[in-house]
Amino acid sequence: MTRGWNHEVERIQELAKFLVELWDLMEMAIDxxxxxxxxxxxxxASVDEVSIRGCLSADVIKQVEVEVQRLNVLKASKMKELVFKRQNELEVIYKGDDMDVDSESARQIPTSLIESGNIDMSKLLQNMDDRIIKAKEQALSRRDILDRVEKWKFAVEEEIWLDAYERDENRYSAVRGAHNNLKRAEKARILVSEIQWKPVN
Incomplete structure (x- = not known):
């Protein structure tokens, strides 16, 4: 009796672990x-705790078995959904920074892996998450470079203007706009002195 009871406890615990693994893998909602x-x-839980909670009825075990089977059937389609969700996120990142991406090819690769059944789904999702993190870092770096390039170009333009301005003998004359030119010259001197262009490796 004890041996049979222990077997039932092990069975329900094994099924419970399968459930949690499937939930986590498929990112099931708490509800x-x-x-x-x-x-x-x-x-x-220990054998005694399981006995006290009364969760070893044949009906309960059957319900859990059916749920595990149901989730296993849904797993492939759910995995595709999660992978495509991550793929969409990647494409948004790439397109947001004008980076080329072949959406059809990018989707075909994970789809083939899922359908082959020869891939650890948790590793595939982790790989997608890692790619998203890397893409975000690249996008941030790219934006930083572009921003620095724009600042550098603006500084060069202002330096050219300032050079021409300082050669103008009439720059201090009381002509219309002279005050604005003086203010621009002050800002240009500060910008030219502060801007630092450092090539990015």
Whole structure:
């Protein structure tokens, strides 16, 4: 009796672990997990605790088995959904920074991997997450470079203007706009002295 009981405890705990793994892999919402929360609490419970909670009825075990089977059937389509969601995020990052991306090819590769069944889905999703992080870093670096280039170009233009302005013998004359030119010259001198262009490796 004890041996049979222990087997039932191990069975429900094993099923509960499968449930949690599938939930995590498929990023299931908390509300969708609540129906089996009484079972997943048993994962680390002792035999006596399981007995007290009364979660080893044949009906309960059957319900969990059916749910595990249902999630396994849904897993492939859910994985595609999660992968494409991440792929969309990647494309938004790339397009936001005018980076070329072949959307069709980019989607075909993970789709083929999923359909082959020869890929660890958790590793595939982690790989996608890593690519998103890297893409964000590249986009940030790219924007920083472009911003520095624009500042440098503006500084060069102002330096050219300032050079011409300082050669103008009439720059201090009381002509219309002279005051604005003086203010621009002051700003240009500050900009030219402060701007530093450092090539990015």
């Amino acid at each position: 969708e997990r609540k129906a089996f929360s009484n079972v997943t609490r048993l994962i680390s």
